[in-house]
Amino acid sequence: MRLRPGYRIETVIKDLAFDGKAVGAIDGKIIFLDGGLPGEKVQAVVTKSKARFDTGHVTAIIEKGPERIEAPCRHFDICGGCTWQDLDYERQLYYKRKQVVDCLEHLAKLKDIEVAPAIPCDSPFHYRNKMEYSFNRIADGGFVLGLHKRGHYDDIFQLEQCLLPSPAAAAIVLWFQEYVKRSGLKVYDVNIHDGFWRFLMIRESFARNEIMINLITTEVAIPEAGNLAKELTAAFPAIKTIVQNINTLEANIARGEREITLYGPGYIEEEFLGKVFRVYAGTFLQTNSRQAARLYQAAYELLEPKDSDRLLDLYCGIGTIGLCVASQVGEVLGVELEPSAVRSAEENARLNNITNARFMAGLAQDLMREQRKIFEDMNCAIIDPPRAGMHKKALNSLLEIKYPRLVYISCNPSTFARDAALLVETGYKLGRVIPVDMFPHTMHIELVASFTRGI
Ligand code: SAH
Numbered sequence: 001m002r003l004r005p006g007y008r009i010e011t012v013i014k015d016l017a018f019d020g021k022a023v024g025a026i027d028g029k030i031i032f033l034d035g036g037l038p039g040e041k042v043q044a045v046v047t048k049s050k051a052r053f054d055t056g057h058v059t060a061i062i063e064k065g066p067e068r069i070e071a072p073c074r075h076f077d078i079c080g081g082c083t084w085q086d087l088d089y090e091r092q093l094y095y096k097r098k099q100v101v102d103c104l105e106h107l108a109k110l111k112d113i114e115v116a117p118a119i120p121c122d123s124p125f126h127y128r129n130k131m132e133y134s135f136n137r138i139a140d141g142g143f144v145l146g147l148h149k150r151g152h153y154d155d156i157f158q159l160e161q162c163l164l165p166s167p168a169a170a171a172i173v174l175w176f177q178e179y180v181k182r183s184g185l186k187v188y189d190v191n192i193h194d195g196f197w198r199f200l201m202i203r204e205s206f207a208r209n210e211i212m213i214n215l216i217t218t219e220v221a222i223p224e225a226g227n228l229a230k231e232l233t234a235a236f237p238a239i240k241t242i243v244q245n246i247n248t249l250e251a252n253i254a255r256g257e258r259e260i261t262l263y264g265p266g267y268i269e270e271e272f273l274g275k276v277f278r279v280y281a282g283t284f285l286q287t288n289s290r291q292a293a294r295l296y297q298a299a300y301e302l303l304e305p306k307d308s309d310r311l312l313d314l315y316c317g318i319g320t321i322g323l324c325v326a327s328q329v330g331e332v333l334g335v336e337l338e339p340s341a342v343r344s345a346e347e348n349a350r351l352n353n354i355t356n357a358r359f360m361a362g363l364a365q366d367l368m369r370e371q372r373k374i375f376e377d378m379n380c381a382i383i384d385p386p387r388a389g390m391h392k393k394a395l396n397s398l399l400e401i402k403y404p405r406l407v408y409i410s411c412n413p414s415t416f417a418r419d420a421a422l423l424v425e426t427g428y429k430l431g432r433v434i435p436v437d438m439f440p441h442t443m444h445i446e447l448v449a450s451f452t453r454g455i
Contacts, residue, residue: 001027003054007046013038013065016095018102018414020083020443026054033058034151037087039065067091072125073163080150081164082441093118093437096445100435103413108421116434119294124440127288128164129204129270132254133173135180135187135197143187145177145200154190168238169202169211175235176200183223190252196221198247199254203279206289207271210240214281215262216247216254222262229263240264243281255282272296273324275352277344284317284341288438295409295436295446296324299382302432302450303407305329312381312403314364314394319345321382321409322357332357333378335364364390368397380405389415399426406451411438413447420449428453 003009003026011024013036022036024044035058036042043060071077071085084092097118104110121127136156137143146159158177162170180187180197188195199216213232215222222228222244233239241264245256259266259281267278270285272293279285286292299321305311309329313322316334318341326332326349334357336342342361349357360367360374364385368375381403383390389412390398398406399422406428410416424430431450438446 001029002049002051003046005047005049008043008059009046009056010041010043010062013040013042016098016443018099021055022058029054031056036061037065037067039067074161075147075157075159078149078157080148080152081162083150084443085441089120089124089440092440093120096437096443097435099443099445100413100433100447103417104420104433107414107417108424110417110420110424110430113430114432116432118435118437118445119291119298121288121291121437121440124437125163126166127290127440129206129285129289130287131162131165131169131202133159133176133200133202135195135199137187137189137195143180143197145173145180165202166204166206168236169204172202172211172213172232172236172239173200175232179228179231185221185223188218193250198252201254201281203268203281204238205268205270205279208269209238210268211236211238212268212279212281213239213242214245214254215242216245216256218248219246220244220260225262233263240268241266245281272320275320275324275348277318277320277323277348278351280344282340283344284338286320286438291436291438292320295438295448296321298434298436298448299407299409300325300328302434302448303380303382303405305380309380310378312375312378314381314383315385316345316359317341317384319348319357319359321384323348323352323354326354326357330356333374334359335367336361337363365393365397368394368401372397372401375401379403380407382407382409384409385415387412387415389419395419395422399423402427402453404453408449408451409446410449411444411446413445416447416449420451423451 013022015023017023021032024031031054041063042058044056044058046056048055067088069088076085134156144158146157149155185196188198201214203212242262244260246258247256267280270277305328310331311329313334316336319334322332322334339361342359345359428451433449435447
């Protein structure tokens with residue numbers, strides 16, 4: 001039966017689906033809902049009706065379920081950030097592991113795989129080392145500085161509190177709300193492309209207690225930038241550097257065509273497993289530093305590195321995975337698309353006195369075909385592709401090279417399941433899968449998996 005959009009229903013939530021949607025049913029037909037937790041009786045409105053399922057959103061919770069807790073953040077109801085803050089943390093971990101199992105069973109048709117319990121975050125708040133806050137004009141001539149409203153990519157709310165960065169970083173946002181008011185410069189308006197202040201990005205090193213401020217603006221003119229640095233560092237001594245990125249383009253992204261260092265060295269330094277990494281404004285880094293170390297450790301545990309190993313670190317970013325294990329293997333080859341990340345990886349190798357690692361910039365799928373010999377000289381690999389998973393051509397090269405040991409790190413269980421199915425079909429055995437919770441209070445889950453094959 002097709003239901004009209006706007007139709008009101010009542011249902012009991014049975015489960016949470018892959019993308020975090022609540023699963024209910026109307027006369028045996030599944031409905032995926034925004035809002036609602038398992039065990040809850042809810043009232044909802046249908047938004048779309050398809051042949052096999054409906055979608056909608058919860059308008060009222062009639063009976064609360066046992067997994068619901070009070071969300072600690074005052075912005076929870078409107079913020080697009082932490083959609084699962086009202087779900088007990090243990091249950092978040094349960095559903096995240098289940099996502100991984102479901103993807104393996106349903107998408108890859110792989111049953112009886114050993115999926116470990118998700119590795120939890122010791123402290124599921126104050127874990128994010130990078131946050132981007134947006135400036136937005138509001139109707140009465142004022143402005144807001146904060147985060148996106150849930151489901152609205154162009155609407156920002158005024159931040160009063162955020163439990164994801166450190167308390168100091170959250171306080172810096174409030175400081176800027178005041179500072180920009182007295183700066184005499186206008187906040188950028190995306191509709192008419194006028195104004196100065198666009199984004200405030202704050203990056204942190206938890207190991208070293210260092211903060212980077214990155215201001216994204218349309219032109220250079222910060223009034224008395226020296227005074228800004230003086231005031232800001234006096235209020236927040238952990239600030240080690242302040243940079244400004246000039247973005248004059250209409251594309252509303254927190255990156256610039258030109259970067260100016262206003263204070264300090266232009267970078268902060270973070271540590272993973274005893275190694276130091278330089279983090280610039282544009283550097284890609286796992287956003288949960290403490291948990292990234294655990295993710296890497298889980299990967300090494302599955303890899304079982306040996307002195308004689310020649311390890312390929314595919315999709316290596318700034319080299320963190322290969323460099324942290326370099327002392328336990330013979331050599332490391334990192335491959336990464338972004339030339340700036342490769343330069344960073346080389347700098348990080350020098351910084352840590354690592355001499356057995358080298359890096360190549362380019363598309364993995366092209367390099368693996370054009371420079372096959374270099375890849376054939378490696379004997380094991382850790383692969384950490386972006387959300388889309390491995391490019392088909394890169395995966396095909398991998399299947400031809402046939403490394404006896406592969407460790408696959410994924411931030412998307414569905415593309416992982418797709419790639420895993422092909423690896424298993426062509427002779428690999430999928431061993432242990434370890435989910436790692438990098439993003440508490442969201443439905444995202446990272447995982448590490450080992451594949452082995454006879455030579
Ligand atoms: N292993 C790193 C980074 C993982 S994120 C870490 O743990 O920090 C994935 C990385 O793959 C990004 O740095 C991205 O720039 C890179 N990348 C994306 N597509 C690529 C491609 N086709 N070839 C090579 N690198 C790619």
